[in-house]
Amino acid sequence: MSADDAILRATDVSCVFGAGGMFSGGKQVRAVDGVSLHIGPQETLGIVGESGSGKSTMARVLLGLQKPTSGTVEFDGVEYSKMNRAQRWQFHQSVQVVFQDPGTSLNPRKSVAKILSEVLKLHRKASDDAVLDRVIEVLDSVGLPPEIAYRMPHELSGGQKQRVAIGRAIAMEPKVIIADEALSALDVSIQAQVLKLMKDLQRDLKVSYVFISHDLGVVREIADRVAVMHNGKVEETGVTREVLDNPQTAYTQGLIAARFIANPHEARRVRLAKELSGAA
Numbered sequence: 001m002s003a004d005d006a007i008l009r010a011t012d013v014s015c016v017f018g019a020g021g022m023f024s025g026g027k028q029v030r031a032v033d034g035v036s037l038h039i040g041p042q043e044t045l046g047i048v049g050e051s052g053s054g055k056s057t058m059a060r061v062l063l064g065l066q067k068p069t070s071g072t073v074e075f076d077g078v079e080y081s082k083m084n085r086a087q088r089w090q091f092h093q094s095v096q097v098v099f100q101d102p103g104t105s106l107n108p109r110k111s112v113a114k115i116l117s118e119v120l121k122l123h124r125k126a127s128d129d130a131v132l133d134r135v136i137e138v139l140d141s142v143g144l145p146p147e148i149a150y151r152m153p154h155e156l157s158g159g160q161k162q163r164v165a166i167g168r169a170i171a172m173e174p175k176v177i178i179a180d181e182a183l184s185a186l187d188v189s190i191q192a193q194v195l196k197l198m199k200d201l202q203r204d205l206k207v208s209y210v211f212i213s214h215d216l217g218v219v220r221e222i223a224d225r226v227a228v229m230h231n232g233k234v235e236e237t238g239v240t241r242e243v244l245d246n247p248q249t250a251y252t253q254g255l256i257a258a259r260f261i262a263n264p265h266e267a268r269r270v271r272l273a274k275e276l277s278g279a280a
Contacts, residue, residue: 046223
């Protein structure tokens with residue numbers, strides 16, 4: 001995929017926190033430092049790195065939730081800072097997010113039907129008369145039965161909650177979904193099922209993903225390209241299997257080695273995830 005075909009692009013983005021703040025003591029933290037990324041049609045870009053590497057800050061920048069200190073974000077060739085109101089409205093429909101913990105991202109006081117119908121009506125994706133039918137369609141698309149619509153979030157399993165969260169995102173008919181550690185709170189077998197769901201949705205809906213994770217095994221299974229972040233910078237980037245099989249930097253080599261040292265059963269887990277996800 002050529003960078004010229006990018007749907008979503010970040011160019012030389014930096015985010016500096018603390019400078020000049022009342023309690024900063026004059027110190028600056030460069031959470032993101034000169035990062036450039038691009039995401040093409042129906043492509044998955046993985047962003048990996050340890051906690052504090054800048055992954056989640058970069059996610060907020062790509063979502064338009066965090067203004068960069070410098071650099072630009074473009075969607076469909078239009079810079080976010082220069083978008084008019086209508087363009088920003090379209091941007092926030094077209095770029096959706098799935099967070100790590102569906103238990104906190106779903107309103108615990110509202111039924112699944114209410115959660116989904118409010119989003120559909122707010123963004124004019126369904127009329128009042130058709131909204132319930134559309135809710136059922138969304139649930140079906142993420143592998144959930146109609147009766148889930150009448151349940152509260154606390155009545156759902158972790159996997160079901162994350163499927164609802166994914167359904168809420170795809171209900172907006174997005175071009176890009178940013179998944180910020182979207183599988184890390186799930187059991188291994190459930191991770192594999194949700195991973196397969198995301199692959200199926202990408203094929204059927206032609207959506208692109210930015211998949212942010214510390215789990216290199218999962219990133220290997222879903223991402224076409226990967227960017228390795230460290231101390232706010234992109235340490236290494238390229239085709240996923242090439243980067244993970246033949247890392248060029250000491251940091252990436254250490255990240256891969258640490259994954260197996262920390263968990264001697266990791267190879268078995270990856271094989272299981274691959275089998276359940278139906279990956280070749």
